[in-house]
Amino acid sequence: MPxxxxxxxxxxxxxxxxxxxxxxFIAHAWAQLVPPAAPSPETxxxxxxxxxxxxxxxxxxxxxxxxMDLVRAAAFDVxxxxxxxxxxxxxxxxGQKATFRFTVSHPGTGTVVTKxxxxxxxxxxxxxxxxxxxxxxxxxxxxxxDGSWTIDVVLPKAGYYKILSDFLPEGGAPQFAARxxxxxxYTGDLAGDSATLIADTAASQTVGNITxxxxxDPPAFVTGLYGHLNFHLTDRATGRxxxxxxTYLGAFGHTLIMSEDxxxxxxAHPLDILALAxxxxxxxxxxxxxxxxxxKLRGGPDVTFEGLMPKAGVYRAWTQFRRNDRLHTFAxxxxxxxxx
Numbered sequence: 001m002p003x004x005x006x007x008x009x010x011x012x013x014x015x016x017x018x019x020x021x022x023x024x025f026i027a028h029a030w031a032q033l034v035p036p037a038a039p040s041p042e043t044x045x046x047x048x049x050x051x052x053x054x055x056x057x058x059x060x061x062x063x064x065x066x067x068m069d070l071v072r073a074a075a076f077d078v079x080x081x082x083x084x085x086x087x088x089x090x091x092x093x094x095g096q097k098a099t100f101r102f103t104v105s106h107p108g109t110g111t112v113v114t115k116x117x118x119x120x121x122x123x124x125x126x127x128x129x130x131x132x133x134x135x136x137x138x139x140x141x142x143x144x145x146d147g148s149w150t151i152d153v154v155l156p157k158a159g160y161y162k163i164l165s166d167f168l169p170e171g172g173a174p175q176f177a178a179r180x181x182x183x184x185x186y187t188g189d190l191a192g193d194s195a196t197l198i199a200d201t202a203a204s205q206t207v208g209n210i211t212x213x214x215x216x217d218p219p220a221f222v223t224g225l226y227g228h229l230n231f232h233l234t235d236r237a238t239g240r241x242x243x244x245x246x247t248y249l250g251a252f253g254h255t256l257i258m259s260e261d262x263x264x265x266x267x268a269h270p271l272d273i274l275a276l277a278x279x280x281x282x283x284x285x286x287x288x289x290x291x292x293x294x295x296k297l298r299g300g301p302d303v304t305f306e307g308l309m310p311k312a313g314v315y316r317a318w319t320q321f322r323r324n325d326r327l328h329t330f331a332x333x334x335x336x337x338x339x340x
Contacts, residue, residue, distance in 0.1 A: 114147035115170035127164040158185035241301035248322040252299040255319040266307040312338040
């Protein structure tokens with residue numbers, strides 16, 4: 001019986017052309033029917049204010065509420081980045097130098113983050129606060145080639161400390177992470193040794209050659225509402241208003257506000273806006289114009305900070321001013337009432 005083998009006919013060049021055109025047509029039609037996937041909150045970036053993260057724009061500019069330069073960030077990514085904190089030696093002894101080291105990792109991939117966005121002239125702000133809230137440091141670690149951050153610290157006494165890291169990873173959202181540290185030689189009780197703050201009865205303090213007088217707006221702070229700390233600075237010797245205030249970290253002051261239980265904190269810089277837009281629609285005036293030589297600027301005597309306290313209780317604000325190339329730190333304590 002004869003056997004036959006079937007052979008597929010080879011399509012002609014014209015058939016190939018028709019098939020290719022049909023494929024392109026179908027792909028185009030499908031693209032019109034199916035909208036492109038929207039960027040996820042983890043990848044969508046915008047220009048946002050470091051002090052008011054709820055304010056965002058799609059172009060570079062300044063925050064109309066405080067005057068700060070907007071930074072590029074993932075404004076809608078609420079994930080916390082990983083933060084590894086370790087010390088050398090592993091057990092920190094009071095009065096002896098210890099090295100703090102921090103490594104930041106991406107919340108999605110777990111990879112080490114090596115690129116950070118400068119905020120007020122620094123990529124990494126670090127705060128060291130003792131449990132009794134008498135010791136306060138605002139310092140800035142240096143980045144190593146592997147992406148980690150390091151700094152040498154000497155803690156003054158045995159006890160419990162809160163270590164606060166403030167940074168903005170490139171492509172991420174602003175981070176404010178707290179880590180605990182207990183030194184060698186501490187024999188107290190963590191709960192019993194908690195700070196017991198008393199609201200100030202005096203509105204003025206003198207540190208170095210600066211006398212700072214603070215007024216609160218509103219006079220009684222309420223949870224969930226923005227409040228303002230209005231500082232008026234005078235010279236200790238003459239009593240005259242200070243007009244030679246120098247910039248510190250790109251602004252005419254700096255403040256960190258922390259609740260008595262050390263669970264809530266606000267990192268703020270002065271409001272840079274002198275006046276809101278007038279009736280004619282003119283732009284607001286700012287204390288630090290764009291592109292200004294910060295070392296040549298001088299300010300004072302009035303500096304205003306803004307903060308939103310999320311919980312009722314007593315808070316302490318450490319506020320820093322720079323004058324004559326020296327940094328002066330003031331600690332004011334105030335009460336926040338529950339909202340009605």
